[in-house]
Amino acid sequence: MTRTVISSASKEVTIGFDQPFCIIGERINPTGRKLLMAEMAAGDFSRVEADALAQVAAGAHMLDVNAGVPLADEPKILADCVKLVQSIVDVPLSIDSSIVEALEAGLAVYQGKALLNSVTGEEERLEAVLPLVKKHGCAVVAISNDETGISEDPDVRFEVARKIVERAMDHGIPKEDVVVDPLVMPIGAINSAGVQAFAIMRRLKEELGVNSTCGASNIGFGLPNRPSVNAAFLCMAARSGLTSAIMNPLHETEVAAVMAADMMNGTDANCARWLARFRDPEARGSSGRQGRRQGRRRREDAAGGV
Amino acid sequence: MTRTVISSASKEVTIGFDQPFCIIGERINPTGRKLLMAEMAAGDFSRVEADALAQVAAGAHMLDVNAGVPLADEPKILADCVKLVQSIVDVPLSIDSSIVEALEAGLAVYQGKALLNSVTGEEERLEAVLPLVKKHGCAVVAISNDETGISEDPDVRFEVARKIVERAMDHGIPKEDVVVDPLVMPIGAINSAGVQAFAIMRRLKEELGVNSTCGASNIGFGLPNRPSVNAAFLCMAARSGLTSAIMNPLHETEVAAVMAADMMNGTDANCARWLARFRDPEARGSSGRQGRRQGRRRREDAAGGV
Numbered sequence: 001m002t003r004t005v006i007s008s009a010s011k012e013v014t015i016g017f018d019q020p021f022c023i024i025g026e027r028i029n030p031t032g033r034k035l036l037m038a039e040m041a042a043g044d045f046s047r048v049e050a051d052a053l054a055q056v057a058a059g060a061h062m063l064d065v066n067a068g069v070p071l072a073d074e075p076k077i078l079a080d081c082v083k084l085v086q087s088i089v090d091v092p093l094s095i096d097s098s099i100v101e102a103l104e105a106g107l108a109v110y111q112g113k114a115l116l117n118s119v120t121g122e123e124e125r126l127e128a129v130l131p132l133v134k135k136h137g138c139a140v141v142a143i144s145n146d147e148t149g150i151s152e153d154p155d156v157r158f159e160v161a162r163k164i165v166e167r168a169m170d171h172g173i174p175k176e177d178v179v180v181d182p183l184v185m186p187i188g189a190i191n192s193a194g195v196q197a198f199a200i201m202r203r204l205k206e207e208l209g210v211n212s213t214c215g216a217s218n219i220g221f222g223l224p225n226r227p228s229v230n231a232a233f234l235c236m237a238a239r240s241g242l243t244s245a246i247m248n249p250l251h252e253t254e255v256a257a258v259m260a261a262d263m264m265n266g267t268d269a270n271c272a273r274w275l276a277r278f279r280d281p282e283a284r285g286s287s288g289r290q291g292r293r294q295g296r297r298r299r300e301d302a303a304g305g306v
Numbered sequence: 307m308t309r310t311v312i313s314s315a316s317k318e319v320t321i322g323f324d325q326p327f328c329i330i331g332e333r334i335n336p337t338g339r340k341l342l343m344a345e346m347a348a349g350d351f352s353r354v355e356a357d358a359l360a361q362v363a364a365g366a367h368m369l370d371v372n373a374g375v376p377l378a379d380e381p382k383i384l385a386d387c388v389k390l391v392q393s394i395v396d397v398p399l400s401i402d403s404s405i406v407e408a409l410e411a412g413l414a415v416y417q418g419k420a421l422l423n424s425v426t427g428e429e430e431r432l433e434a435v436l437p438l439v440k441k442h443g444c445a446v447v448a449i450s451n452d453e454t455g456i457s458e459d460p461d462v463r464f465e466v467a468r469k470i471v472e473r474a475m476d477h478g479i480p481k482e483d484v485v486v487d488p489l490v491m492p493i494g495a496i497n498s499a500g501v502q503a504f505a506i507m508r509r510l511k512e513e514l515g516v517n518s519t520c521g522a523s524n525i526g527f528g529l530p531n532r533p534s535v536n537a538a539f540l541c542m543a544a545r546s547g548l549t550s551a552i553m554n555p556l557h558e559t560e561v562a563a564v565m566a567a568d569m570m571n572g573t574d575a576n577c578a579r580w581l582a583r584f585r586d587p588e589a590r591g592s593s594g595r596q597g598r599r600q601g602r603r604r605r606e607d608a609a610g611g612v
Contacts, residue, residue: 191569191577223581228559228562228563232567236541256531256534263538264525270497
């Protein structure tokens with residue numbers, strides 16, 4: 001049974017087919033968040049701090065940290081963010097950048113065994129990132145595209161994933177430290193995006209035996225009622241073999257979806273985690289908004305017996 | 307490609323792997339609804355009428371009609387309900403009873419091709435119900451239990467389903483007119499209920515090639531935040547091959563879940579049905595409660611970009 005262990009200085013998280021689905025908070029990422037981007041560029045990390053605390057409080061098991069600010073000193077900003085986030089929360093981090101120097105800077109200050117996000121199937125990238133992964137003994141997200149781009153053929157994307165896993169093993173990185181991202185496209189633009197992704201996820205589990213992750217929110221891009229789109233995708237993906245996702249833990253609908261999927265998949269024994277979270281919302285110290293939502297759901301349930 | 311066609315006097319609904327998931331409204335059923343039971347026993351069908359209209363307005367493609375009132379004249383009540391419901395809504399019905407005479411009475415007044423709910427794998431029941439199905443040319447729900455009860459072994463439940471399908475064919479009923487109910491247990495009581503159900507659903511699709519349905523709300527029985535439990539189950543079931551469910555269309559969370567699952571499974575071309583329902587909730591003439599809910603979701607989406 002494949003188990004990917006990621007850690008901070010004080011906490012371990014295991015990603016695996018026999019484990020609860022791993023929620024990786026997506027919020028610390030300036031892409032599409034103008035205000036956060038401007039603040040990060042100016043060295044103001046107050047929102048990063050708030051996002052870190054809120055996501056962990058909402059149920060994130062790990063946090064993704066991305067500092068992709070154009071024209072800024074990304075390696076420095078990413079390293080600063082990694083240090084800051086590790087100083088205020090104890091969950092392990094995914095260090096996220098498309099710039100190898102930034103990944104290196106983040107790893108240099110990280111305490112524990114990080115998840116490095118990411119390597120692709122492109123030759124140059126493989127040979128730049130995999131030695132870093134080996135050197136630091138971390139795990140890595142393997143994105144299933146290469147020099148030819150992102151194929152719409154799930155079999156081609158699967159073969160790219162297989163190539164990365166094999167190359168990682170050539171570098172002495174164990175298979176369980178490669179977490180494949182099958183790449184999720186917006187369903188509003190590519191109607192077959194769901195079927196494609198589920199097909200790859202199933203093969204990743206059954207044929208390669210590797211863990212997987214994805215940027216789940218991408219599926220609902222541009223659609224109304226996006227949290228419900230993302231929630232359905234996450235449940236179906238969890239059924240197809242996906243073991244973690246970079247997602248928004250502040251969307252209660254999505255967190256409930258993956259937690260319910262855990263019950264369905266048999267990774268929440270006696271529904272203990274579900275009951276702890278939802279049985280007594282008032283006792284959970286949840287935010288007012290969450291409390292009100294759950295209160296309303298309960299009233300609906302009670303009304304069901306009329 | 308298996309297609310089960312059910313109809314009323316004026317409307318056809320097709321259940322199939324290449325079709326949108328078929329939502330069968332569960333509300334017209336006195337089980338666990340004391341007030342409705344008392345009213346039905348007294349011949350007051352005002353709540354039946356209101357439930358029929360509300361469920362269709364909320365998106366039900368079919369309605370289940372059950373009149374299981376102990377010590378009452380169930381055949382007469384069921385026939386009266388079927389007539390009443392057919393006089394006010396145009397969706398096809400599932401005629402639901404454990405009493406063969408009631409099924410017969412319902413079928414006698416039904417206009418169109420009904421879904422008869424249900425036959426089991428019990429010898430006596432098979433030989434009582436299947437001739438009725440053949441005589442009326444209707445479709446039938448086949449529940450995968452027999453004289454030995456409900457097995458926890460999905461392979462045993464699958465074999466019961468296979469037996470019913472084969473027996474139906476012996477009676478001259480085409481395979482596409484048998485819709486198998488794999489039986490869904492409460493996940494709070496039987497932790498493997500999800501995995502069991504999904505395993506049977508996959509075999510029903512891939513090996514028997516038959517459509518399937520289930521009482522979906524059963525999965526979340528006794529758990530808090532039940533609509534979210536049911537929603538996750540429905541998405542995962544739809545991914546595993548389930549093509550319809552007897553469920554509560556008044557739970558927006560559950561309807562959104564199956565509609566999003568349709569997008570993921572490629573049965574909502576261009577996301578047209580999703581957009582029609584969620585793009586402009588104010589234009590939909592939805593109830594105030596639904597309108598407010600959707601309004602809140604939209605604000606959340608807008609807030610996502612901060």
